[in-house]
Amino acid sequence: MVYLALATGFALILLGLYGAITRRNLLRLIVGFTVADTGTHLVMVSVGYLPGRTAPILGAAVPPEVAALRIIDPVPQALVLTAIVIGLGVTALMLAYAWRIYATRGTLDISRLRQLKW
Amino acid sequence: MIKRAIAFALLAGLGLVFLALWQGFEPDPSLNRSALYYAENTVTDTGAANIVAAVIVTYRGLDTLGEVTVLFLTAAIVAMVLRGGLADSGPRPGRWPTGELLHTGSRLLVPLIALFGAYVFLNGHLTPGGGFQGGAIIASAMLLMLLTDPARNFSHRLIATTESVSGLAYVAIGLAGMALAGGFLDNRILPMGEFGSILSAGAIPLIYALIGLKVGAEFSSILLSLSEREK
Amino acid sequence: MVSAISIIAIGLGAAFLLGLMREGREALAHALTVLALGAMSAVAVGWLWLLGPGGAAVQEITTAGTMPPFAINLRVGLTEAVALVMITLAGLASALHMRAVLLRMGRRAMAVLLIAVMALAGIVMTRDLFNLFVFFELAAISTGGMVLLSDDEDALGAGFKYMIVAQIVSILLLIGIIFAYHATGSLNIDDMGGLAAMGGGAALAVFLVVAALVLETKPFPANGWALDIYQAAHPGFSAILSAGTGTAALIAVDKFAGAGGAALAPVLTGLGLLTFVAANLLGLAQTNDRRLLGYSSVAQTGLILAVIGQREALGESYLLIAGGLLVGHAIAKAGLFWLSGLVKGRDLTDWATLRRSPLLVFAMATFLAMLLGLPPFPGFYAKWALVHGLVASGGGALVALVLIGALIEAGYLLRWFGFTMKREASEAVASTPAELALVLAVALAGWGAGWIWGEVGPYENLLRAPALLLALAFLLLDWLPARVKNVAAIAALIGGFAASFASYDPLQMIFAAIIMPGGAVILLASFYEHGRRVGFYPSAMLMFAGMAMLIVAQSSFGFFAAWEVLTVGSYFLILRGKYSEPHALSYVLFSLGGAFAIMAGFALASGGMANFTMAALAQVPLTLAPWVFILLALGFMTKTAAIGLHIWLPGAHAEAETDVSPMVSGILLKAGLFGLMVLMLQMGSPSLYGVKLTYVLLWIGALTALIGNLIAAFQEDAKRLLAYSSIGQMGYAIFGIALMNHLGWLMALMFVINHYIYKSMLFLSVGGVAKRTGTRLMYKMGGLIALMPLSFIAVLIGIIAMSGVPPLSGFGGRWIFYNAIMESDARAPMIVIFLSGPIAFLYLFRLIHSIFLGQLKDENRRLREAPFWIVLPQMLYTAFLLVFAVVPGLALRRVDGYLSTIFPEHGLNWDGLTIRSDYGYWSPVSVMAVTVGIFASVLLLLVLLNHRAQKVKQFNIVYSAERPFRPETTHFAWNFFAPYRKALGFLLAPLATTFWDGVTGSLHGAADFLRRFYTGDGQHYAYHVLGFVLVLILIVGGGL
Amino acid sequence: MDFQWIKVAYALLTLFIVLNYGLLMTAVIQKMGARAGRRYGIRVYQNYIDLLKNYVLRSKITHGYMYYLGPVFRLTGGIGLLLFVPTIYGSEMWANFSFSGDLILALYFVFFGTLGMALGAGESGHPLSALGVSRGLSQVTSAELPFAIAVFAVALQYQTLSVTEIVAAQQGGVMSWTLFTNPFAVAAAMLGFLGSMMRAPFDVVLAPQEIPIGPPTEFHSAYLALLQTNRNIFPVAKIVIYMNLFFGGAASWPVFGIKVFLLYLVSAFVGVAFPRFRVEQSVRFFLIWGVPLAIVGLYWV
Incomplete structure (x- = not known):
């Protein structure tokens, strides 16, 4: 189960990156990165998963005294939350860039953004 | 073609790295020391029932502050980017008016959604959810309104003020932690309250509320900026 | 002191506060931004002060009231404090610098700037890996935003x-x-x-x-x-x-x-x-x-x-x-x-x-x-x-x-x-x-x-260092008129010499004498310049300061620092010439290359010790000694322009300003000689694979002398001629030092003085002439003797002294030279140096003939003598040369005594007016007296016979029964030594120039080819990154 | 060493002897050359006539100071060279002013006259003078090479730079002359000698047979007289050095007379036998033949 999730995550990263580095259209490229980001998040969550345990929320189901034996690792979950938000921010920024590039250059083809080189 | 082949080769290489990671991975049999610490001490340290919330808001509060800042930053930059392009955007063709169903539905739903969002971030320290989730839900209300009436004018000022005031308050709470409790973003500046109740866990609900407002405002701001491009 | 985390809090708070501001209050927003960055900088500087001079302990900052690793913590030590100061100050300064664009882009841009600085500070301080990631992302996103500020x-x-x-x-x-x-x-x-x-x-x-x-x-x-x-x-x-x-x-x-x-x-x-x-x-x-x-x-x-x-x-x-x-x-x-x-x-x-x-x-x-x-x-x-x-x-x-x-x-x-x-x-x-x-x-x-x-x-x-400070003080004086600064510069040189006069040993004294009083004499010529001459005095004084520091340096560090100082000063000085841009560049590159060799040599010798005295060079272990020697000698020889490393010199010396050429030729070149002398004084002559390194130096010196002299003979440009001549002369000096005997060194030291005098003098004369005629090409001159007699006299005395013709002082150098090589077993390089000797006559004669003798050109008929201030030092040199010719004992005797402490054998004996070596003798006063006596008698005879001779007009010559009227065709000057070129021109092949051109050319070619790697396509950059990671993993694979 | 004024008188006497000897010898040798060419040749006293004639001629012309001083330099060079070298071995009286310096002084004093003359000729403004100087300097400097190296070989051989001591070392029979102890050095030096004598085949500098060319082109009357005087002293002075270095020196005036004559004859003989070299040819000649010989001589020691 964990392994499957992990593998899926890695696969998503590779898939997303493949899109991101082969597609010329900026929007598709951004979608590629989004997929890769998702894969990354999946990997992170999987790493924190302990088989047979429950979410790290205390209460009636998991009294604080037995928490150590019942819950999964809360840290990756916290990290993933942060990572998701950051990924969102970057995606928004890239989209804004894409829009602006389209507005000024009239193209969404990344290979036509080669004015700066060498 | 060559390009694809190169991309393929590179990703295959990266895949090998991932394969090695995958093969070497073994789930922990028990909690590692950090997780163990959180499992055992969250309640006494912070009084929060949702350990993830405690980790996010308190233990890794600096991350979260940064995270909020990321959204703030993105909102600011997106506004900058899109505003900079005003001159280029010519008149756009008019739109079809939105349907009656959507109109009426949104009148009903928007307050509910907003209320739900507030619930989610106010209970973040007790149940799954929190400021980000709540904020996102609030922003979805915003989205709904935008869909209903793209031409509608929203008060940028209000959004910006909400965004900034909550951000400032967040920083102020962080500094208060230094002055009154154990360090920056220490939640124990407020009474711990009774475990499991809504007014517990020190400053966590307050911070989550601020985050919720801020995130909601920031998402709204981004959506607004994007949609105004469409006008 | 407030906690360093307040840098982050201030940055964020201010950024959020900016969000509250109304549009249209950009000036206020900018003020707030600057204020916040100022506060962040103040905190950073405060911590730097506490941690550095204050000696405070490293600051550990915890958050959330929980100990790490369970909560994020930050740390500020000295390193972090330095980085924080740089980051926050850079932010502050950039906020000021970008005021206009920030006002235009509005408060959001300012918020982005604040967050960027804050994020960088966070990267520096945090000790949590994921927190590091967050700050990196913040920095990356804000970078994405700041890039948009560009036009x-x-x-x-x-x-x-x-x-x-x-x-x-x-x-x-x-x-x-x-x-x-x-x-x-x-x-x-x-x-x-x-x-x-x-x-x-x-x-x-x-x-x-x-x-x-x-x-x-x-x-x-x-x-x-x-x-x-x-x-x-x-x-x-x-x-x-x-x-x-x-x-x-x-x-x-x-x-x-x-x-x-x-x-x-x-x-x-x-x-x-x-x-x-x-x-x-x-x-x-x-x-x-x-x-x-x-x-x-x-x-x-x-x-x-x-x-x-x-x-x-x-x-x-x-x-x-x-x-x-x-x-x-x-x-x-x-x-x-x-x-x-x-x-x-x-x-x-x-x-x-x-x-x-x-x-x-x-x-x-x-x-x-x-x-x-x-x-x-x-x-x-x-x-x-x-x-x-x-x-x-x-x-x-x-x-x-x-x-x-x-x-x-x-x-x-x-x-x-x-x-x-x-x-x-x-x-x-x-x-x-x-x-x-x-x-x-x-x-x-x-x-x-x-x-x-x-x-x-x-x-x-x-x-x-007082000398350096003195030189830097001229930066502050640069608003003064040039003449005032010149007085100050001369006073500084003389004063500096007077202050340290007593502490020099004779070797240092010789160099000090040509650096400081010698420099002052050359500076007399600078009085001719009007205006402010911005930049000249700081550069010149920097060079002099470097030289002055060099000769008294005790440690390898002090020596190297002085070396760099004089290099920098002279570079700025040479760069002042009108067309000297490429030459100054090649000068400074060779010099820096040489300096690097010196640095590597010292490092090798010291075995990594921070404080290494020059005297300790003598204790370098035998296995290392030859390599140290090679590196150091290589470094010093770039300065003396030894063969192969000489190509910078002609341009640099020729294109420099009139009063700069004598400084860089007469004085600066001696730095390399001083270095070589110190080197051999301490290390003697190490052997590598059985070859004595000083023997190699003999060869280098001899070949340098030959090639330098030979090329000089074929120059049309007067200053280039003198420049090549300097190369040749330095070859002689290296040869003398490399002989490693008493008289060889004596000759080299005499050379130091003589070369300073006659090269300074000749450069000044030629510079003065070039100033008047507006060209440095000798065949465009001619017949100037009547118009510029004082310059002519200076050149005449200069070339007599330089060629070593008795009775002037140059002969003393030659005489000591011959005595010196009598003791040496190295005959093959000796032959080469013999070959180069007579060639000096060729270029020297050409210099005086093509400029001052022959036919006067029409466009030059109204010229006047060179400016007074340029002539004055020449006349001083002339007087000195004449005096020195009669009483070389002035300096020689003391130096000879000093050298006896290094090379006790085969010194000179002072027998009344006659100087004796183991092989021969020389009586300067007698030579002068006899020569003058004969000359006077013959002259008297001629005057008796011919006393009514009158000067005839320019073209009154026997010319195949025609009267030539075009000085251009009548002045035999261009390609003066054509037969020599025919016979020996093959030696002039510019091998060194070709070689160095090839080096720079291939570097440029490689650069131009390799940079195409950066195609400008973002996805290619992504490939680069992925490829980089994969290659890295292949390399590290085994290690990790 | 105290200076005695009587030395001036001895010097003048030496000068007188050498000048007369030179005048006669050059005439004799010229006559021999003419006879070899089946011509009658000049009269033996012809040189005296020429010299006197030129001294008597008056000129009102000068091209400038250096022009005026050129011949003075030249003659001073010749006389100085003669007087700085001991003429007769073993005689304090005929050692003249050799206490002023050793062999090196003599070697470098040669250039004193050359330089002055070149300067004087240069100021005359005549292109052919300058041309001559160019040729002359090119040739002399390359002819000087084998000579200088050979001289140095000799100095090394005898471990002294003092002319007197070099001569002293060659006493005791013909076989102890440098000519036999170091034949290569002597051969090289003799090649240099030919070059510096400005006689055929190395006479393109002056090219006396054609239109006037060379440094003396513009010199006439008294100027020329000084040059002519020098032309009779300078070669002898030079030969004296050769004689001292390579041929055992001369212990008396008769020996002096014979050795100088024979050495001079060598250059004359070569001149008659060989065609003229262009300058670049002679430069190459000295480098290809003279220098290697000299180097062998140097290593011979």
């Missing part, structure tokens, strides 16, 4: 490419972080030590984190995006990117380096050096100023990365080195980026517009000197310590790479400086006083940093 449309593309790369890096980083957490159960960097050794994915995790962090330092070749950003972004932001982001990334690598274990060190070193050399190489081909600065930034960051890799090897000097390089780089690069904001055009040659403002030139020179690690800036101490440290740990090859990279960097940076000083300048820079003040403040900060590094390092603080 350059291409900035959009650059920003997008940057984000592509940033995405990939962040994915790698996240995967690495989560697996590192999985392995250690902690996110705290302090818990990661030795992580690589743990099983599971730990090694790979470490690798991914390291790869991501290293990618943030923009390593070659995965750095195309960075270069595009540098080129396109607003220079104010590029300053932050270079000074701040680079610093933060390096600190991050430094923090995490412990996790990688020992295997990581060589990888970092290798990557760093690869980046350093490659980026510098590619920099050679750049013409866009900001892209050039980008390449340079990348290179410098690479160097520091390499230093981080060598942390263990460098031991306690690590901080001094890394910090020195980092601070020097940050200040200089930020300053240059801000300067580039003042320059309109983007081509390097457009910087000529700076020239109108001496203050800006001063700033630029300061920045370039800091980048190149010249004294007295931090990079100088750092480079010295680095080379010593590397040598001590057996990293000789690394030293070679560092020095080669540095030399290439010097190549393009100083070429750029040459453009600035010499190219066509359009209108002056339109800079507001605030912008000017900012750039100047940064430059002064550079000097301040130099002072600090001098104080904290284990070496002497150069900014405490």
